[in-house]
Amino acid sequence: xxxxxxxxxxxxxxxxxxxxxxxxxxxxxxxxxxxxxxxxxxxxxxxxxxxxxxxxxxxxxxxxxxxxxxxxxxxxxxxxxxxxxxxxxxxxxxxxxxxxxxxxxxxxxxxxxxxxxxxxxxxxxxxxxxxxxxxxxxxxxxxxxxxxxxxxxxxxxxxxxxxxxxxxxxxxxxxxxxxxxxxxxxxxxxxxxxxxxxxxxxxxxxxxxxxxxxxxxxxxxxxxxxxxxxxxxxxxxxxxxxxxxxxxxxxxxxxxxxxxxxxxxxxxxxxxxxxxxxxxxxxxxxxxxxxxxxxxxxxxxxxxxxxxxxxxxxxxxxxxxxxxxxxxxxxxxxxxxxxxxxxxxxxxxxxxxxxxxxxxxxxxxxxxxxxxxxxxxxxxxxxxxxxxxxxxxxxxxxxx
Numbered sequence: 001x002x003x004x005x006x007x008x009x010x011x012x013x014x015x016x017x018x019x020x021x022x023x024x025x026x027x028x029x030x031x032x033x034x035x036x037x038x039x040x041x042x043x044x045x046x047x048x049x050x051x052x053x054x055x056x057x058x059x060x061x062x063x064x065x066x067x068x069x070x071x072x073x074x075x076x077x078x079x080x081x082x083x084x085x086x087x088x089x090x091x092x093x094x095x096x097x098x099x100x101x102x103x104x105x106x107x108x109x110x111x112x113x114x115x116x117x118x119x120x121x122x123x124x125x126x127x128x129x130x131x132x133x134x135x136x137x138x139x140x141x142x143x144x145x146x147x148x149x150x151x152x153x154x155x156x157x158x159x160x161x162x163x164x165x166x167x168x169x170x171x172x173x174x175x176x177x178x179x180x181x182x183x184x185x186x187x188x189x190x191x192x193x194x195x196x197x198x199x200x201x202x203x204x205x206x207x208x209x210x211x212x213x214x215x216x217x218x219x220x221x222x223x224x225x226x227x228x229x230x231x232x233x234x235x236x237x238x239x240x241x242x243x244x245x246x247x248x249x250x251x252x253x254x255x256x257x258x259x260x261x262x263x264x265x266x267x268x269x270x271x272x273x274x275x276x277x278x279x280x281x282x283x284x285x286x287x288x289x290x291x292x293x294x295x296x297x298x299x300x301x302x303x304x305x306x307x308x309x310x311x312x313x314x315x316x317x318x319x320x321x322x323x324x325x326x327x328x329x330x331x332x333x334x335x336x337x338x339x340x341x342x343x344x345x346x347x348x349x350x351x352x353x354x355x356x357x358x359x360x361x362x363x364x365x366x367x368x369x370x371x372x373x374x375x376x377x378x379x380x381x382x383x384x385x386x387x388x389x390x391x392x393x394x395x396x397x398x399x400x
Contacts, residue, residue: 004396006323012389013325017382020374021200022262027254034246042067042243043223052249053206055256056191059174060183062208064215067244068222071170071192071205075103077242078188078207079138081217082164084109087348088137092168093123093149094336095360096142100168101335104140105344112136113336115357119287120144121301121368124359125153129161138164143172143182145370146198146296147288151177151185166190169208171298173199174263178291183208188218193248198262198298198373199255201248266297266376269383273300273376276387282308282394284367297376301331303367312397314366320396324389327375331368334360 003009030048034040039047053065068074084090086108092100094113101111114127121144128139139158141149151165158165165186169175172182173191183189188211193204207222209215217237220227225239274285285302288295304317312320314330321328335341336355346352371386 001396001399002392004320004323004393005325006320011323011325012392013385015325017327017375018377020196020372020377021255022258022377024254024258026257027251030250030254031247034250037246040246042245046246048246048249048253049244052252055253056206057208060181060189060208062184062189063210064208064212066207066215066218066222067249068205068207068242069244070203071168071190071194072099072103073106073240073242074190074192074205074207075100075140075166075168076106077218077221078166078190078209079104079109079140079164080107080221081214082138082166082187084137084164087135089133089135090138090140091128091131091136091163092140093121093142093144093360094334094355094357095121095332095364096144096168096335097170097332098335098338098341099170100140100142101338101341105341105348108348109137110135110345110348111335111341113355113357116360116363117150118359118363120147120149120289121286121360121363122147122149123154125150125157128154128157132161132163136161136163138166140166140168141186142168143175143296145299145301146171146173146175146373147292148172148175148177148182148185150289150291155186164188170194170197172296173197174259174294175292175296176294179293181294182296184210187211188214193252196372198266198296199252199259201251201255204244204248204252262377263294263296266373267295269376269378269380270295270297270300272380273383273386276383277302277390280387280391280394282398283390296373298373300371300373300376301368303363303369306367308394308397309366311400312393314369317393317397318369320393321389324392326371326386326389328369328371331370332364334364337361
């Protein structure tokens with residue numbers, strides 16, 4: 001049997017995968033225009049920000065867009081604009097970045113976890129009604145990895161109970177569900193432009209929506225409580241200064257100039273990698289729901305079948321694949337088990353809430369892993385290297 005790199009053998013791969021972010025002359029040209037204009041801030045005369053907001057809203061089928069400092073506070077603002085207040089409960093999935101929960105906790109709202117679907121790790125709509133209480137005011141649907149959640153079912157249940165639906169679309173730029181773009185599927189949506197995202201300005205975010213009243217509230221919360229037609233010192237609510245700069249808008253417009261080409265490349269490589277990995281005994285790629293008509297593939301999710309996990313264990317498997325030159329990541333800790341989140345909920349509610357989410361916990365603890373989106377910007381031979389490294393370690397584990 002071929003010797004593993006972790007045991008002194010030759011690794012499958014020594015070359016690096018594509019560096020992220022990808023930049024070019026377009027970003028440089030647009031940033032230089034901002035530098036020379038002297039219009040650098042997000043207040044007063046805006047030059048690049050309106051173009052970015054209009055373009056991004058049109059991409060995602062939304063009427064309005066408001067840029068801001070990051071996607072975490074985008075969720076915070078969206079929740080408040082949708083009527084969520086301190087002490088209110090917000091249902092969300094546990095398999096997500098901590099920002100989904102902290103965005104509510106930042107202003108005293110309480111995250112409540114409903115388990116995820118085993119085939120997508122997105123919020124399981126069939127679990128929603130189990131956790132709705134009189135204090136529930138909203139549902140946050142995370143489009144994990146760039147695959148939209150089942151918004152048909154989620155919104156139907158939310159409407160039945162009078163709940164707002166917020167899309168955590170941080171990973172889903174350009175994605176769509178049944179032909180409808182992410183960002184137009186709920187009441188409000190928050191996207192992230194953090195450094196690792198498929199479109200990035202280092203940090204930054206944007207909120208999309210089509211309800212005039214709610215989006216006016218978003219604009220006000222981002223702009224220190226001002227109102228659009230009011231005076232500079234006319235503050236009608238308590239808000240923050242969360243405005244994006246013109247420099248970030250310029251970078252993002254440059255990023256969008258090559259977005260569709262990159263999107264299509266990720267889709268092609270994901271299809272190829274799915275085919276290759278599903279041919280390896282003991283490995284499972286999470287299936288793509290046919291209603292996901294465009295998948296952003298911010299992450300490529302796959303994992304161990306239980307019988308292989310029993311032989312090697314997730315952590316050992318990942319370490320051995322990494323030694324073969326493949327940057328596999330273990331993924332999130334299920335947030336219902338996160339100590340900081342649990343402690344914050346206890347402080348707010350006066351109760352220690354024990355919540356079990358077996359699907360999320362199993363994927364997090366034992367089975368799941370991922371590759372980041374920059375890996376999917378490589379070529380076909382690189383996808384074969386990934387599959388070969390996974391096959392090599394899986395065969396070694398099965399032969400133990």
